[in-house]
Amino acid sequence: MIGVQDQQVEELLRDAIHQMPLTKEAQLVSITKQVEPKDPVLFFAAAARLNKERCFWTSTKDSFSIVGVGNIFEISANQDRFQYTETTWKKLLGDVRIYNPFQAPGTGLVSLGGLDFDPQKPRTELWADFPRVKFTVPEYMLTKNMDDVYFTINLKIRRDDHPIQLMKAIEAAERILFQASKEQHGTPRLVNSKVIAPEQWKQTVQKAKQEIQQKQMDKIVLARELRLQFNKQVNISHILGDLIKKQSNSYVFAFEQNNSCFVGATPERLVKVDKQELLSTCLAGTAPRGKTEVEDQQIADNLLHDQKNREEHDFVVQMIKQGLNKYCTDVHIPDTPVVYPLKNLQHLYTPVTGRLKDGYTIFNVVKELHPTPALGGVPRDLSMTFIRDYERLDRGWYGAPVGWLDSNDHGEFAVAIRSALIQEDEASLFAGCGIVKDSNPEEEFEETRIKFSPMLTVLGGQA
Numbered sequence: 001m002i003g004v005q006d007q008q009v010e011e012l013l014r015d016a017i018h019q020m021p022l023t024k025e026a027q028l029v030s031i032t033k034q035v036e037p038k039d040p041v042l043f044f045a046a047a048a049r050l051n052k053e054r055c056f057w058t059s060t061k062d063s064f065s066i067v068g069v070g071n072i073f074e075i076s077a078n079q080d081r082f083q084y085t086e087t088t089w090k091k092l093l094g095d096v097r098i099y100n101p102f103q104a105p106g107t108g109l110v111s112l113g114g115l116d117f118d119p120q121k122p123r124t125e126l127w128a129d130f131p132r133v134k135f136t137v138p139e140y141m142l143t144k145n146m147d148d149v150y151f152t153i154n155l156k157i158r159r160d161d162h163p164i165q166l167m168k169a170i171e172a173a174e175r176i177l178f179q180a181s182k183e184q185h186g187t188p189r190l191v192n193s194k195v196i197a198p199e200q201w202k203q204t205v206q207k208a209k210q211e212i213q214q215k216q217m218d219k220i221v222l223a224r225e226l227r228l229q230f231n232k233q234v235n236i237s238h239i240l241g242d243l244i245k246k247q248s249n250s251y252v253f254a255f256e257q258n259n260s261c262f263v264g265a266t267p268e269r270l271v272k273v274d275k276q277e278l279l280s281t282c283l284a285g286t287a288p289r290g291k292t293e294v295e296d297q298q299i300a301d302n303l304l305h306d307q308k309n310r311e312e313h314d315f316v317v318q319m320i321k322q323g324l325n326k327y328c329t330d331v332h333i334p335d336t337p338v339v340y341p342l343k344n345l346q347h348l349y350t351p352v353t354g355r356l357k358d359g360y361t362i363f364n365v366v367k368e369l370h371p372t373p374a375l376g377g378v379p380r381d382l383s384m385t386f387i388r389d390y391e392r393l394d395r396g397w398y399g400a401p402v403g404w405l406d407s408n409d410h411g412e413f414a415v416a417i418r419s420a421l422i423q424e425d426e427a428s429l430f431a432g433c434g435i436v437k438d439s440n441p442e443e444e445f446e447e448t449r450i451k452f453s454p455m456l457t458v459l460g461g462q463a
């Protein structure tokens with residue numbers, strides 16, 4: 001690696017050891033340095049050789065990536081999940097020594113993670129590997145912001161540690177992480193695919209529609225599962241590489257947990273914060289892509305003027321507007337949506353901007369907005385109860401916020417849709433859709449079928 005910087009790292013470690021308060025047994029130290037360009041997917045692939053849990057985040061639109069390896073600090077909670085996560089994160093920030101001369105987002109101390117869609121829904125075996133909430137501060141982290149690449153080392157030091165010994169361990173890990181990975185797994189073959197309970201799902205849509213028509217609720221989002229079997233273990237780095245190539249305008253993410261990995265390419269930003277500048281997105285209302293440019297334009301025009309889809313979308317806009325007004329000033333939301341094209345489908349999209357009021361953080365906004373009516377419904381409580389009672393699916397982390405935040409008040413969370421839980425040679429894909437009074441169960445079934453495509457095609461299936 002870059003030699004001069006390594007001498008600096010050693011000096012920083014020496015200082016940190018000498019200056020450790022007597023009251024402390026151990027101290028978390030975080031050191032960020034700039035490194036030569038490195039492909040985040042190759043870094044993720046190479047990290048497999050360290051046998052530590054990995055996490056991955058790329059915003060394909062912004063050319064921004066974070067790859068985390070290992071886990072030096074973990075926040076997991078079952079109750080008061082937002083409050084506890086925020087309090088623990090703030091406490092950690094007050095406790096850690098950070099050497100980060102860069103202001104780039106995603107450098108310095110960063111925590112990455114996600115949580116359950118519904119903390120009240122009983123868990124099944126499917127998600128047994130995943131805690132209900134988990135945020136991780138990785139041991140090693142690569143951050144790529146446009147053409148600049150940074151490497152962060154997070155370690156716990158003790159008073160009797162020796163900087164030269166610590167450096168040896170760091171350099172050994174760096175050699176592995178920055179070397180090209182030679183593993184060639186070949187692409188696994190999809191040998192079986194099972195649509196879970198299609199007819200029951202359509203009946204549940206019908207039931208949701210009835211409740212809406214009887215004015216119990218306005219909107220309920222219902223999801224379903226597609227279960228795949230392969231002839232051998234799925235290679236997560238290949239999947240991530242393919243998703244990045246194919247899914248522009250998306251967040252490509254992966255969170256490993258024991259033998260499971262939750263992977264996706266979601267177009268739906270929940271909230272992005274850069275100091276006090278805030279961005280959010282209303283995304284709901286869906287149509288397929290056309291086979292020709294003319295057909296595509298025709299479908300987009302129809303989508304923009306389709307009452308049922310506009311209704312689905314407007315519920316999201318109203319709720320996000322209301323939610324953000326509590327925590328932001330200068331909330332700006334255009335009156336009409338535009339069409340947001342993706343590889344396999346197109347959505348109605350309304351961008352939102354605002355300024356976070358003093359004293360509030362990204363956690364307040366995530367807590368307020370989740371679940372938006374793009375994943376839950378309207379009103380929130382009744383639709384969540386309906387989903388809990390009638391949807392035959394353990395959503396786990398599907399449909400919930402996943403993302404990251406750093407020690408310099410940057411952070412971003414996306415809604416984990418277009419996603420799959422991969423478990424060695426098996427995978428569960430998830431897709432949902434907004435049911436409103438004019439929904440048709442067959443059409444909603446078809447809409448969810450298309451929503452499986454981003455994950456299905458990179459896993460060797462047919463869209």
Ligand SMILES: C=C(O[C@H]1C=CC=C(C(=O)O)[C@@H]1O)C(=O)O
Nearest residue numbers: 284285286374417431432433434
């Ligand atoms: C719930 C999903 O999509 C949501 C986001 C965009 C459009 C949606 C829709 O048109 O129904 C859904 O609300 C999913 O992809 O699993």
Ligand SMILES: [Mg+2]
Nearest residue numbers: 285286433434
């Ligand atoms: Mg829809």
